[in-house]
Amino acid sequence: MSPKLFLHKARDAPIVAILRRSEKTNWELIKWDISTDTFTEGQWLLGKTMNGKYPLLSPDGQLFSYHYDIYHKGDWSSEGVVSLLPNFTALYFCGDHCGNWEEIGFGEDGSLVFEPTRLVKKGDLELPIRRYNKDLPEVPRSYIDFEELDGHFWVDPKGRKITTKDGILYGNGKVLYDTTAHVFEARKPIVERNVKIGWSAKKPEPKTLNTIAESIKETPRLASIHDPVEFQKILETRYESEVEAWLQLESKESWKRPLIQAELKNRHLQKKIQALEAELW
Numbered sequence: 001m002s003p004k005l006f007l008h009k010a011r012d013a014p015i016v017a018i019l020r021r022s023e024k025t026n027w028e029l030i031k032w033d034i035s036t037d038t039f040t041e042g043q044w045l046l047g048k049t050m051n052g053k054y055p056l057l058s059p060d061g062q063l064f065s066y067h068y069d070i071y072h073k074g075d076w077s078s079e080g081v082v083s084l085l086p087n088f089t090a091l092y093f094c095g096d097h098c099g100n101w102e103e104i105g106f107g108e109d110g111s112l113v114f115e116p117t118r119l120v121k122k123g124d125l126e127l128p129i130r131r132y133n134k135d136l137p138e139v140p141r142s143y144i145d146f147e148e149l150d151g152h153f154w155v156d157p158k159g160r161k162i163t164t165k166d167g168i169l170y171g172n173g174k175v176l177y178d179t180t181a182h183v184f185e186a187r188k189p190i191v192e193r194n195v196k197i198g199w200s201a202k203k204p205e206p207k208t209l210n211t212i213a214e215s216i217k218e219t220p221r222l223a224s225i226h227d228p229v230e231f232q233k234i235l236e237t238r239y240e241s242e243v244e245a246w247l248q249l250e251s252k253e254s255w256k257r258p259l260i261q262a263e264l265k266n267r268h269l270q271k272k273i274q275a276l277e278a279e280l281w
Helices: 209-217 220-224 228-235 240-249 256-280
Strands: 004-009 015-022 026-033 038-045 063-072 075-084 092-094 112-114 119-121 129-131 161-165 168-171 174-178
Touching (some): 004 161, 228 256, 240 256
Antiparallel strands (some): 026 038, 168 174
């Protein structure tokens, strides 16, 4: 079986994640920096069944999100992972019945979209997490689907017509990168020095009046919502600091206050569940 390449393009950076499949269940992850045409060969993942089209690359090209199928208790399910490209090693892990690609990935603002009750932090990286909500816009996909493109090629930032065939990456018909000779090699996670994952480098600010004011500026829609159902849906997608800010500013007579308190109580419970799951795993 010839190797197959799946390409995922970062929205805001000249970075492509190349997911190479050999046989049916063996995968290699490769980072392609288009600006320098540098290819960094990362880790391998063996014996895992997944669809190479469904992983997601963060807007800045730093983080990679993927999930694979597992057979558990007589039924098929999936486990999800967020890693630092080009590693498969988990920074965040989502266990049995994690969900499909629509529930794991990165939002338009670069935030991590996950189901918090199932998420376990494995690394030192802190990411802002937005609760998955089916009523919100779909998570943007990063997969380059050559079959859907005119001419079945993708034009990269350098203007080259990119195609793939049998494990080889072509630019304007010339070989850019050949993976046909790649064989499994155990590799430790690659950690780049001074790597900054955009918003991940920010430290939590103390809860001051200024912090609350800034939070309110980021949630202008909440003040104008008068429908409890719509208010609850929007509330679930906000960061915890924003929810806490609204609780402090809402009057005791406001009908919104009980909904905000219930949301915070639910999130605190989720944190306890995550801590217990981390101990079990």
